Amino acid sequence: MYRILLIFFFATLCSAQEEPDILSAHGGVFRALDWTNEELAEISALHTTASHHKLMQYVAKKLSRSDIDEISRRRIEKFLKLKRPPKYLETFLSESDRKQLLQYHAAGDFHKYAVLLFERIFELPKSKAIGALRYFGHNFEADTLENAECYECAVSRLAERLAR
Template identity: 40%
Template structure:
């Protein structure tokens, strides 16, 4: 119950802002700031995140690690790799949204409409069986 409250609080806080006002590289303890990102790549990261396509997001980040080669310090590389291993989402997240919902999320995300994106998330979470919902909310509200 406490995690659901935390998620609700997060939704309220996030919905009071716009995607454009949020520095995506400040998330997760700024662990990804060490990678060289283009503005288009950051939009892609944000889009994958908004659709809960974490498997694609993790693959994209792994590709960035390979691409960065020796430009990334061993410490930064290790932090990112450790994050990717420790932050695997529950399996249920892989199918959280259907294709129509993903299209709606893309539409709202492209307009910077956080409230409508989070509304779709809320409905998707409510559809889940209780245990799956609890696991998903625990994952979403876990600390960096």
């Protein structure tokens, strides 16, 4: 029950955020590359479906074919190295989940999108769920759960506090 409340909190948090311009994300590090509309659509789809491992490969391939200045190249390479997703995030969503995420995103239903994403995160073992939260930028919540003596109790308390 409390996991459901926590999932709804995260869903509300995510749905309240505006979707940023794709090339402004991550400090604009990817602006140096010359993107086509088709490539940007593919990036959006990979990001939407939390297919970050495929997204990293896609960007690395684009970078290898691009003639950009050395400083920009190093910035992108550094980003790709530092932001590499944990291996288990490659498979925490099924293909069916990924298709559903695309549908929710296309329909603008960010609440259902976030609910599905966080349901799958909390199906992971504790350490992997905490790692996933950190990877997706929810560090406070990850810290709260990681430092708790009782993980389930912490999920319950966090859900109660955030539901207010």
